[in-house]
Amino acid sequence: MDRNINPWDIPEWHALGREAALVRHLIGSGATALGRANYADQMGEYYTAFFGLSVGLERLAKLILVADYAINNNGRMPEEKEVRKFGHKLLDLANAVDAVSKTRDLGLRYTRPDTQISRKILECLDAFADARRGRYANFASLDEPNLSSEEPIGKWWDEVAEAILHQHYYGKSSQRRVEANAEVIDYFMSPISMVRQTDESGRMMQDVKSASIRTGQNKIVQRLGRYYALTIARWLSDVLSRIARTACHQHNVDGFFGIEEYFYTYTVDDSFLKNRKVWPLR
Numbered sequence: 001m002d003r004n005i006n007p008w009d010i011p012e013w014h015a016l017g018r019e020a021a022l023v024r025h026l027i028g029s030g031a032t033a034l035g036r037a038n039y040a041d042q043m044g045e046y047y048t049a050f051f052g053l054s055v056g057l058e059r060l061a062k063l064i065l066v067a068d069y070a071i072n073n074n075g076r077m078p079e080e081k082e083v084r085k086f087g088h089k090l091l092d093l094a095n096a097v098d099a100v101s102k103t104r105d106l107g108l109r110y111t112r113p114d115t116q117i118s119r120k121i122l123e124c125l126d127a128f129a130d131a132r133r134g135r136y137a138n139f140a141s142l143d144e145p146n147l148s149s150e151e152p153i154g155k156w157w158d159e160v161a162e163a164i165l166h167q168h169y170y171g172k173s174s175q176r177r178v179e180a181n182a183e184v185i186d187y188f189m190s191p192i193s194m195v196r197q198t199d200e201s202g203r204m205m206q207d208v209k210s211a212s213i214r215t216g217q218n219k220i221v222q223r224l225g226r227y228y229a230l231t232i233a234r235w236l237s238d239v240l241s242r243i244a245r246t247a248c249h250q251h252n253v254d255g256f257f258g259i260e261e262y263f264y265t266y267t268v269d270d271s272f273l274k275n276r277k278v279w280p281l282r
Contacts, residue, residue: 005254012077012255019063020262026056027233027266028279035226035277038218039199046153046200053229054090054125060236061093062086063259067243068100070253077255090126094232097239106242110267113231117167120159121229128152157200161221164228169220178216185212223274230266230273237263 007013030052037045065086069078086093098112169175186209197205205211241260247253265280272281 007254007257010254010257013257016063016066016255016259017262019059020259023056023059023063024262024265024280026052027060028052030054030056031226031230031233031279032277034229035222037222039197039214043153043200046156049229050125050128050152050156053233054129057125057232057236058088058090058093058129060233060240060263061090061097064097064100064236064240064243065093067240067247067253067256068104070255071243071247071251075251075253088129090129091122094122094236097236100243101239104243104246106239106246108235108238108242110231110234110238112235113228115228117160117163117224117228118232120163121225121232124152124156124160127155151202154201157221160225160228161200161217164221164224165217168224169217174216174220178213181216182209182212185209226277227270227274230279233266234268234273237266241267 030049033045033052034049036042037049062083066078066083069082070076086096094112101108101112169178186207189208193208195206195208195211197211199205199214205214241263244256244259247256248258268281
């Protein structure tokens with residue numbers, strides 16, 4: 001912005017800044033909760049993660065599409081009815097963002113994640129955003145028990161967690177370590193312990209060994225589930241950062257001035273995404 005315009009005098013700049021701050025923390029709270037969620041005493045963290053990530057990623061994608069709209073319309077921001085046309089389907093929004101980034105040749109540092117795990121994450125979050133299949137699945141299943149198969153935590157474990165385990169756990173040293181530890185714990189604890197737990201897929205665990213194995217698996221899924229979810233946020237953040245600068249500095253859409261600063265926290269390398277437990281970064 002080099003035309004002696006003060007962004008504080010631009011209502012759109014304030015509105016977009018508030019939205020960016022909201023999105024930044026929605027994604028952060030979701031990623032943080034995902035790294036804490038487990039079957040034993042933090043089951044509710046799964047829902048916190050799904051709410052934060054599904055809404056946060058949806059709104060981040062919409063910020064990108066708003067910037068694209070403004071560029072295409074000589075700086076004019078979309079009316080509310082135009083934003084509604086973007087819809088709520090996370091998969092559709094991700095595809096729309098991908099098309100925009102390729103059309104505009106934004107020169108991204110971080111391209112769209114295209115692994116089986118990242119695809120499954122988007123599918124699960126997309127399903128969660130569907131009220132009947134996701135956010136309200138527990139209530140819906142009260143009168144339609146068949147909908148219990150859409151329960152979001154079970155779906156996440158069966159589709160995302162299992163994909164993570166197949167790639168990073170089964171047949172690897174981590175599996176041997178977890179199962180060896182479970183054998184030791186079972187040897188000492190089984191004579192004096194009783195287990196009555198339900199895992200994320202709704203199956204009963206009634207022995208120390210199986211509960212211990214699931215706990216070991218869960219630690220792997222916590223860390224890598226958070227990582228793969230954050231790679232999606234990183235890609236979208238990179239797209240927004242670049243299209244926002246394009247909108248502001250090449251097309252005089254001053255409402256996007258500096259908005260990328262909200263998302264620098266997510267455009268970091270893999271070591272941060274894998275190891276930092278609390279998001280957004282401070």
